[in-house]
Amino acid sequence: MTPSSFKTVLITGIAGGIGRATASLFSKKGWRVIGVDRKPFGGTFPADGLFIQSDIADPDALEAIFSQARDFTDHLHALVNNAALQIAKPLLDTSVEEWDAVMASNLRSVFLSTKLAHPLLKAAGRSAIVNVSSVHAVQTSANIAAYAASKGGLLALTRALAIEFAPDNIRVNAILPGAVDTPMLRAGLDRGHVDGDDIHTRLDNLARKTVNGRIGRPEEIAHAIYFLADETQSSFMTGQAMIVDGGATARLSTE
Helix, strand or coil: CCHHHCCEEEEECCCCHHHHHHHHHHHHCCCEEEEEECCCCCCCCCCCCEEEECCCCCHHHHHHHHHHHHHHCCCCCEEEECCCCCCCCCHHHCCHHHHHHHHHHHHHHHHHHHHHHHHHHHHCCCEEEEEECCHHHCCCCCCCHHHHHHHHHHHHHHHHHHHHHHHHCEEEEEEEECCECCHHHHHCCCCCCCCCCCHHHHHHHHHCCCCCCCCECHHHHHHHHHHHHCHHHHCCCCCCEEEECCCHHHCCCCC
16 A cells, blocks of 8 residues: 555554543544553554554663554554653652653653654655643643653654654644643642542642633543644644643733
8 A cells, every 4th residue: 555545643652541532533533543552452442553562661662662563554644652651749759760760751752752753754755743742841830840841851852853854744743731631630639739638629629720610631632633643734833832721821820
């Protein structure tokens, strides 16, 4: 088959809330999905796709992942760098090993995945990279410094890649989700930034901090990712950071 006969996307962190929703949407849109996660996917993976259980924080594992990807396809129309590790604790209590683990999962993996994916992306003719950053890249809070730093670095990397890859017709953009109801969000609600004695109260109080008064759904982030990946919708966008946060970053924090 020629690259134009079908479209293929590789999504990391596919077993999480946003990754799973993104895989479902791309599949419904007719794309073949290659999914990567260190956890089992569970449930039913798209029948025409490929699931690889592996850890993108390990450079040797990434080499093996893209070896399998090359066996599966000779092109990629999109790479979605979605996998992430969040360590929620004060900076003074964060060890070097924890800091390095966050950087390896959230930033170094994107650097290496992009290098390994480049020949497949270039072969597609016109393609896109979508880096899943976070609102913590632009506005953050206490006890999440390593994560915020990694996501801020991802924005700078996005801009640099957009410039370098433009001659190869590869667009590179980032999406910055705000509070989205995922396992990662729920796991991080005990770091003291939201009041409440139980998970449901903390979720309600977090929702009140957004302009539209609710927490996002993974499916809403998936649609934004698809917009950035789809050449027919965002062909004139590259090097950009798109915030999808229910208006949380629009409100002045002192009011």
